Amino acid sequence: MRFVDEFRDAGKAHALAAKIADLCEPGRQYQLMEVCGGHTHTIYKHGLEDYLPEQVTLVHGPGCPVCVIPMGRVDDAMALAAQPDVIMTSFGDMMRVPGSNGSFFDAKARGTDIRMVYSPLDSLKIARQNPDKRIVFMAIGFETTAPSTAMTVLRAAAQGLTNFSIFCNHVTIIPAIKAILDSPDLRLDGFIGPGHVSTVIGCRPYEFIAGDYGKPVVVAGFEPLDILQSIYMLMLQLSRRESTVQNQYSRVVPWDGNAVALRAIGQTMELRPYFEWRGLGFISHSALKVRSEYAAFDAELLFSVPGVRVADPKACQCGEVLKGVLKPWECKVFGTACTPETPIGTCMVSPEGACAAYYNYGRLTRSRVREASRS
Amino acid sequence: MCLGIPGEVIGFLPGQPDLARVDVSGVRRVINVGLLADDPPEPGEWVLIHVGFALSRIDEDEAAAALAFLAGIGQAYEDELAALQESRIE
Amino acid sequence: MTQAADSQDAGWIQEVLREHGEQVSGEQPAAQGRQAAGDAGQSGERAGPAGHIRRGSPQPLPGTVREELVLERIDRARRSRPRVREDRVTMSHGAGGKASQTLIEAVFLDAFRNPLLAPLEDAAQLHFNGSRVALTTDSYVVSPLFFPGGDIGDLAVNGTVNDLSMAGAVPLYLSAGFILEEGFPVADLTRIVASMRAAADVAGVQVVTGDTKVVERGKADGCYINTAGIGVIERDVMLGVARARPGDVIIVSGPIGDHGVTIMLARGELDIEADVVSDTAPLNELVGGLLAKTAGVRALRDATRGGVATILNEIAAAAGVGVLVSEDDIPVRAQVRGAAELLGIDPMYVACEGRLVAVVDSAQADTALAAIRAHPQGGQAAIIGQIRAEQPGIVQLKTAFGGTRIVDVLVGDPLPRIC
Numbered sequence: 001m002r003f004v005d006e007f008r009d010a011g012k013a014h015a016l017a018a019k020i021a022d023l024c025e026p027g028r029q030y031q032l033m034e035v036c037g038g039h040t041h042t043i044y045k046h047g048l049e050d051y052l053p054e055q056v057t058l059v060h061g062p063g064c065p066v067c068v069i070p071m072g073r074v075d076d077a078m079a080l081a082a083q084p085d086v087i088m089t090s091f092g093d094m095m096r097v098p099g100s101n102g103s104f105f106d107a108k109a110r111g112t113d114i115r116m117v118y119s120p121l122d123s124l125k126i127a128r129q130n131p132d133k134r135i136v137f138m139a140i141g142f143e144t145t146a147p148s149t150a151m152t153v154l155r156a157a158a159q160g161l162t163n164f165s166i167f168c169n170h171v172t173i174i175p176a177i178k179a180i181l182d183s184p185d186l187r188l189d190g191f192i193g194p195g196h197v198s199t200v201i202g203c204r205p206y207e208f209i210a211g212d213y214g215k216p217v218v219v220a221g222f223e224p225l226d227i228l229q230s231i232y233m234l235m236l237q238l239s240r241r242e243s244t245v246q247n248q249y250s251r252v253v254p255w256d257g258n259a260v261a262l263r264a265i266g267q268t269m270e271l272r273p274y275f276e277w278r279g280l281g282f283i284s285h286s287a288l289k290v291r292s293e294y295a296a297f298d299a300e301l302l303f304s305v306p307g308v309r310v311a312d313p314k315a316c317q318c319g320e321v322l323k324g325v326l327k328p329w330e331c332k333v334f335g336t337a338c339t340p341e342t343p344i345g346t347c348m349v350s351p352e353g354a355c356a357a358y359y360n361y362g363r364l365t366r367s368r369v370r371e372a373s374r375s
Numbered sequence: 376m377c378l379g380i381p382g383e384v385i386g387f388l389p390g391q392p393d394l395a396r397v398d399v400s401g402v403r404r405v406i407n408v409g410l411l412a413d414d415p416p417e418p419g420e421w422v423l424i425h426v427g428f429a430l431s432r433i434d435e436d437e438a439a440a441a442l443a444f445l446a447g448i449g450q451a452y453e454d455e456l457a458a459l460q461e462s463r464i465e
Numbered sequence: 466m467t468q469a470a471d472s473q474d475a476g477w478i479q480e481v482l483r484e485h486g487e488q489v490s491g492e493q494p495a496a497q498g499r500q501a502a503g504d505a506g507q508s509g510e511r512a513g514p515a516g517h518i519r520r521g522s523p524q525p526l527p528g529t530v531r532e533e534l535v536l537e538r539i540d541r542a543r544r545s546r547p548r549v550r551e552d553r554v555t556m557s558h559g560a561g562g563k564a565s566q567t568l569i570e571a572v573f574l575d576a577f578r579n580p581l582l583a584p585l586e587d588a589a590q591l592h593f594n595g596s597r598v599a600l601t602t603d604s605y606v607v608s609p610l611f612f613p614g615g616d617i618g619d620l621a622v623n624g625t626v627n628d629l630s631m632a633g634a635v636p637l638y639l640s641a642g643f644i645l646e647e648g649f650p651v652a653d654l655t656r657i658v659a660s661m662r663a664a665a666d667v668a669g670v671q672v673v674t675g676d677t678k679v680v681e682r683g684k685a686d687g688c689y690i691n692t693a694g695i696g697v698i699e700r701d702v703m704l705g706v707a708r709a710r711p712g713d714v715i716i717v718s719g720p721i722g723d724h725g726v727t728i729m730l731a732r733g734e735l736d737i738e739a740d741v742v743s744d745t746a747p748l749n750e751l752v753g754g755l756l757a758k759t760a761g762v763r764a765l766r767d768a769t770r771g772g773v774a775t776i777l778n779e780i781a782a783a784a785g786v787g788v789l790v791s792e793d794d795i796p797v798r799a800q801v802r803g804a805a806e807l808l809g810i811d812p813m814y815v816a817c818e819g820r821l822v823a824v825v826d827s828a829q830a831d832t833a834l835a836a837i838r839a840h841p842q843g844g845q846a847a848i849i850g851q852i853r854a855e856q857p858g859i860v861q862l863k864t865a866f867g868g869t870r871i872v873d874v875l876v877g878d879p880l881p882r883i884c
Contacts, residue, residue: 001381001399001400001799001802001803001806002381002383002421003381003421003433003438004380004381004806006442007441007442007445008865008866009445009449010865010866010867011449012445012446012448012449013866013867014867015448015449015451015453016445016448019448038378038379044870045864045870046864046865046866046868046870047863047864047866047867047868047869047870048866048868049868050867050868050869051867051868091426092809105555105556105557106551106553106555108555108556109551109553109554109555109556110553118426118427118808119426119427119428120426120427121407121427121428122427144379144425144430145425145426147410147428147430148410148425148426148427148428151407151409151410151428172477172478172481174478174481174482175481178481178485195379196379196423196425196430199379199423199430199431200430201475201478205475205478205482208482208485208486212485212489222379224866224868225445229441229444229445248441250434250437250440250441251433251434251435251437251438251441252379252423252431252433252434253431254431257475258410258411258430258431259413260409260410260411260412260413261410261430262475264410265475265477266475266476270476270477271476271477271480284484285477285480285481285484286481288477327532329531329532329535329536330531334535335535335538335539336538339539340876341550341563341564341876342550359539360871360873378809380806380807399803399804399806399807400799400800400802400803400806401739401740401799401800401803402737402738402739402800402803402804402807403737403738403739404736404737404738404807405736424807
């Protein structure tokens with residue numbers, strides 16, 4: 001596969017790994033955070049941590065927009081879906097997120113009409129095919145996915161659809177990173193910056209991280225060599241006491257982002273004053289809602305939604321894990337009450353979450369199998 | 376969720392400039408290229424696909440530059456290894 | 466002081482960066498952005514992020530010791546008695562992964578408990594008047610009924626023929642039970658049954674008994690089929706995944722994931738076109754040829770729901786061994802790979818309907834591989850890995866990139882109603 005296979009060439013990985021090791025100052029530990037769930041996924045899928053020296057640790061950040069949706073919002077979505085004439089459409093990742101009464105998956109088992117879609121546009125097709133039903137799309141994701149939702153709303157408006165709306169749970173990446181940076185127990189040396197979010201918002205929004213917090217940022221692609229190269233670039237900056245934003249994923253990410261996408265978001269959505277993030281609490285100006293001009297497509301206005309705030313379970317320590325303060329196995333409920341099958345908090349819900357990843361792979365990443373270096 | 380995959384544009388749907396057919400390793404799908412409206416892609420160009428939309432164009436020059444960098448590092452590494460081997464033989 | 470994003474369209478980012486700018490220049494307190502609308506006490510926040518784990522806790526153990534304890538706790542939980550937590554059946558229970566296994570063990574095995582059922586192989590191996598007989602059953606609920614490469618009828622015959630073959634049996638007779646939805650076109654039924662006849666002829670079996678039921682419109686989604694089969698185990702073989710031992714090799718008979726991807730695309734919901742067809746095929750001849758050439762086969766499994774990954778985990782669990790496979794060696798068609806990447810699914814978990822996984826004594830590896838390749842169904846067979854003593858119960862994959870990752874038991878249901 002072009003633009004994929006070349007960036008998975010193991011031969012080059014050894015070279016990068018050697019260079020990363022060379023840049024480690026004796027006795028110093030380096031903690032680098034990858035913000036984006038897709039990066040966490042690549043790291044585990046390809047066993048990337050096996051290539052890193054002992055001194056470099058990767059901390060897995062809160063970049064899983066599915067996992068950070070609080071229970072109250074999941075309950076709201078289930079209430080929407082349960083209405084008799086509603087067909088709810090959703091991405092697959094959302095299906096197992098637990099609310100107060102189980103997940104979408106469980107609701108489906110009870111007879112609720114919830115359908116998995118690959119693209120928000122698929123909802124429009126379902127809406128056209130079911131004129132007597134009201135279709136609600138569960139809109140989730142960071143700025144990567146918001147443009148697609150926006151375009152779908154615009155398309156629905158252009159087509160004059162009257163039975164389609166979205167339940168908007170889009171969140172924005174900058175406040176999440178800022179919440180981590182402002183955490184008093186922060187111990188991070190640099191950031192592997194989100195790849196696909198950056199195709200939309202560009203690289204400029206990260207400048208405050210490098211400038212005001214002194215942490216270098218390298219926007220990274222999703223293939224294993226992309227991530228290794230990004231780690232190398234971070235280590236190079238750290239060794240030179242530099243702190244800037246660099247774009248390793250330049251083949252896809254334009255420095256200025258995608259103006260059309262930003263316009264589409266701006267046209268259809270606006271900031272909520274605050275939004276609750278599961279495990280991180282309330283963060284101001286961190287989420288989007290539908291603009292009043294498109295009220296006809298806003299499920300929150302068309303339907304009555306319970307809107308009850310449900311607190312994170314007291315035992316949940318996701319906030320600390322997300323910020324890199326606690327390791328997954330340090331959380332009191334890890335592995336007992338909270339497992340991938342019975343997740344309590346955000347870090348366990350998604351296969352990309354730090355706790356889910358550690359639960360499944362933790363033992364092995366620690367033992368650092370060096371078979372790769374023998375080849 | 377961040378899932379984005381490169382695909383080659385092979386054509387447009389007649390009368391629908393927003394909809395392009397792309398090819399990913401022999402698999403074909405129609406996607407919406409509306410987000411690239413400022414500079415629409417041409418057949419033969421590669422785009423990044425995410426939930427049925429093209430999010431960005433793949434810049435082949437940048438890709439080549441990235442691969443050249445990686446090849447360079449790889450070559451330097453191999454040269455070093457070779458030098459190491461030779462010095463052992465003496 | 467860094468500049469805010471100068472794209473005037475990204476208003477929501479400018480807003481946040483402006484707040485940040487004000488904070489940095491001291492005009493607002495640092496925690497401004499995180500003040501709750503009136504219920505900070507109830508939210509996930511705490512006064513100091515790590516403070517509460519020290520308050521009132523006993524003296525913390527050294528990090529590595531605590532980590533070991535947690536890992537042991539997870540291991541114990543994994544080994545504990547299965548219990549179905551849900552009070553209703555979900556699609557996961559039919560996916561062939563963890564939930565399916567739990568349902569089987571906690572409900573069916575618990576009720577029917579007997580030594581013939583316990584091995585939970587593809588077919589039961591029975592003794593009958595001095596002969597060894599294999600018995601199996603499978604139900605077919607695939608949607609859509611007709612797809613590139615075959616239809617539900619093909620699956621219904623080949624699937625059961627294959628389950629018998631995995632026990633080393635020569636398949637002989639099938640039963641066929643039909644549950645038909647009111648309104649289902651007879652022409653479709655005729656077509657399906659014609660497929661079954663053709664498949665039975667190729668496999669050398671006969672359908673000798675059957676049943677038909679009709680249910681109201683809205684149930685049975687057109688047509689459900691159950692087939693049961695019996696065959697005779699003529700050779701002196703005792704096949705079973707529990708027999709795998711360290712040193713054995715693992716062979717897969719061809720490219721994986723063809724059937725599952727074909728079904729996903731055939732549903733037409735995804736608007737994806739690709740030249741992938743189902744790999745549904747009878748494997749009895751291939752197995753016969755293999756067992757004739759070598760006595761070194763320890764186990765055979767056909768890779769259906771849950772894919773090759775599920776079988777590897779079953780081997781690891783049943784035999785208490787580790788499994789190490791190499792991504793580079795696993796055959797996957799480019800189009801299957803492309804579709805899987807597009808959809809974010811892993812071909813290792815995708816169903817096949819005409820592929821087997823064989824565990825073979827390493828001394829016989831080459832012979833076994835040659836025997837499988839000699840058959841048209843096995844032309845692209847490959848050795849994909851080996852059994853080892855280390856990390857018992859765990860399946861590891863050496864990635865094409867050189868690192869390793871675990872291939873865990875399937876959780877959830879990526880591709881419903883595949884077979």
